[in-house]
Amino acid sequence: MLVSMNWIRDFVNLDGQDIEELISRFTLGVAEVEGIEHKGENIHGVVVGEIISCEPHPDSDHLHVLKVDAGKEVYDVVCGAPNARSGIKTAFALPGARVGEIEIRQAKLRGVISNGMCCSEKELGISDDHSGIMELPADFVNGTDLKTIYPIDDIVFEVDNKSLTNRPDLWGHYGMAREFAALTGRELAPLPVKECDYEGTDEVSIEIRNPELCYRYTSVRVENVKKKESLPEMKIRLYYCGTRAINLLADLTNYLMLELGQPMHAFDGKKISNIIVDTPKEEFRFRTLDSQEREITKDTLMIFNGEEPVAIAGIMGGLDSEITEETDSLLLESANFDGVSIRKSASRLGLRTDASARYEKTLDPEMTMQAVKRFLKLLSEADPGARCTSRITDSYVKKYPELTVSFDKAFVDRYTGIDITSERIHDTLTALGFETKRDGDSFVCKVPSFRATKDISMKADIVEEITRIYGYDNFKITTTHSPLLPAKTTMKRSYDNAVKDLLVKTYGMHEVHTRVWQNADDLRDLGIVPEDNVKLLGFSDDVGILRNTMMQTLLPVVNKNKNYQPDFGVFEIGRVVHGLKEDETADERRMLGIVLYSKQVTEKQLYLKAVEAVDAIVSLLKHSTPSYRKTAPVHTWQHPKNTAEILIAGSVIGRINTLHPSNLVRIAKNAFAVCVEIDMDALLDAKAGVLSFEAPSRFPGIDYDLSLVIPEGMRFEDIQECWMGKEIADLRKVSVIDIYDAGLVKSVTVRFAFGSDERSLTGEEVQGHIDAIIDRLKARRVELKA
């Protein structure tokens, strides 16, 4: 919203104030100012000039050569304006004057010397009219500086509308002026109004059929409006505040809206007989004054003239009842509508207007009457002949309750942490329009109606009023005095950190973030169909289905990066949804997803590297080794043979798999990808091994290595049964020290470390144990390598 300081100064005397500094205090105490413009700053030396002769230019078919009387001197001027003619008065920039970016100097235009320039309104920056030079009233004295006649000089600042969301009172200059009054400690002048001078008994017929959506409707009829154009001062203000002048009546309603924040609508008085405010029974189409046809639904509040719709309440009037050039009578609407209803209608219609933007903020219904009287005052100044032909008619069907808040200084002290005097509390609240009764350090204050619609209702709100005017920069700041007690890192966080560190530092993987919903296009590239899962409301299946596995979003990342490097790994700790729980809420899980990708190693090597990473995670966090159990694929993209569950102490914590060939081939030829998905909460909850210490023996032990040839199709865990859980005396540790894997021929060298705490073992003792192991191996057809 644009705010004119000239306008503010109508209501509060700011003489002697540093306006720029004041505006920065406004930012800190009221709302964010986004920019300041000094209007008229680059307009100098423009005076009233009278064209006393106008001859065609000898060498041009559109230029004229003028003689302009600028009071002290007459100038020869070449001018191209179509309306230049002898006898009119215009805005004349003297030689040496400044008009925007132009400095006026003597110039030769097609061979004729020109001194000075006749200006359009646009050139002076006071409107966007560039159709011709300004035409000034004949009684203006030649040579008078135009700035002394028109308010060309002004400081206009823009306030971020978002920061006014909760301040319906600040959507007009009068409310803004109240803030400036409070900030400077000056008086706020009352708004000049005019009582209705109609003395008959006629009223406007108003019927509010939907009091939930229309709180108040105030109206008056006016006739004999002869003037069509607004006063220049008003037009300049409107223009500076971002509104184009249209005609007197439209300008007045706009001016009122910018001044008081009350949207108004002027109907053509001849076309309206009785106002009915209601939602329609049926849907229908309606042409608004911007000539657009609009679909009106049954929950859109409308203004009817009898049966006929004439305006979308609070948003825009209809074309048929619009003010035109011929209009000389009007029916004025100054109403208050429910903010939520207006917002919804505006958004449904895709039609957000200055009026609807204000209504959305929940305006003060008390304003409507004041606005009508202010309108009458401004109208009488612009067109003294206009007459009211009805009483001001007011249908006020829903009132906000009056709010009072009681508090004492001690509360303010406690909530602010500083000492603000009771005098200051009282003065600030009073300046802001709160009727405040003070008894020592106790206060009872009445919330003014313009702050009571949703903004202020309790003590904490009152504190804000006091402190924002006091100024947060003036606060003495102090630390809290709360006791310090140690905080505990949650296990979730330390697990996340440990896993990330391991994968990044040891395995050189890259952490990525992906979205939580499946993207059908991305999946299609991989030959994967989005899976059915919990959906987002109002989205298509192409982008609106939440992922049920990390792979739905990680595999596309791998696909996009397939040319990044021939060999890389990515991971993400994120959320997936495993359908709905029994209570129909989403079953959200925290998952670790890993994909290893390579064009350099075999799929088996890549798979075993992934297994190693999983083993490392489990070992690091659980002091144990996971086991794996082959399982049928759960998703189409998992390999039928190499999909396995990862288990810790018998409970499944995740899955590992290679890709189905039909999906793999979509990424790249000769490339492999291995997927791991671990449920981080299952990992957290899984039983941990005990980290216990065993002192190394003082006696030398004996290591015995066996190289085993593994029969085709046999898993190492089957061979392990030859020694695991067999209670072999003095067997301290078994480790695999070498693996030879040539596809069909596989062998493993296993080291059996024997040792005793009491004595040195003999070769015979150990040989006995080894023989027993070899017997069991032979029983399983496992041969020793020669």
Place this chain on the structure above:
Amino acid sequence: MKERIVELRKRFEDQLGNVADPEKLEELRLSFLSKKGQLQDLMKELSKIPNEQKKEAGQLINTFKQEVQQRFDEKKEELAAAAEKLLIESTESYDESMPAAFPCGSYHPITLVQRELEDIFESMGFDIEDYSEIVSDYDCFEAVNIPKFHPARDMQDTYYLTSKNQLLKSHTSAAQNAILRKYGPALKESGRPIRAVFPGRCFRNEAVDASHDNTFFQMEGVMVDKDISISNLIYFMKTMLSEVFGREVTVRLRPGFFPFVEPGFELDIKCLNCGGKGCPSCGNSGWLELCPCGMIHPNVLKMGGINTDEDPFEYTGFAFGLGLTRLAMMKYGVRDIRVFNDGDLGALSQFISA
């Protein structure tokens, strides 16, 4: 004898001068000093010398023997030094500037910023909490005083699920109620103030461009105790942000409206780039809008089970929200927000710091 020694010395010196490696030196040593060596021969000649000259001759031989031994030692050291010198000279001077290729993974920039902040908050006694991404309508809005029909609740801004009034949380404030309920009992029973931060992923339905994403990270923090004041809030924010930026920051508060705080503020810091003079990174204003904060709204404290209707201000507190994604953009100079969620390893692999 003297002559013999002079002659032998000359021969020794000649031969020693020709020795160039340790093996030859050892041969020479043996030929002079071993039991069959030339000095031993000299000793044998001693018997032929008259007795009165024996003592002197013996001393001469001994002195000569010591001299030879010393010369050998010297030569040995000399050779060793020469050999070492040669070894050093023949060693290649390695080129540290050759590009190193090490297998190095990368952290997501959000992880880096999040860890940094979590460490700071932990050092200030804050608990670090985690919260789900799918939350109820109640947690996200109702419990933080966002009334029904508030624009933030509109479908076009929030990702609702098709089931049971659930949604993807649109701000980390959705966790406030749960945090208050979790730590409230300890506050009331043992006076342990509530100090918690909760980082999390948030979702808002908006068009994605260089500066907007529908998926982003925030970190919210709360502190609740008896007598927490606005003055405390400003002090805390200044201290905390000075830690975050690694230097003293100047903060200023402006009124800001958020339904879950009263009063609510927009907090600006004086631009760290230009020191407040105005530059492109602060839009020439000299200030950077950094984080919303405020005194927790009495309704929020009530719904969180902290206060009752009898005394809605028994406990007071403040809350603040940090945009993790925005901080990461500021910290690393990321101009396009899409880098965070697009998974382009060319971009993300740069974030290798620990």
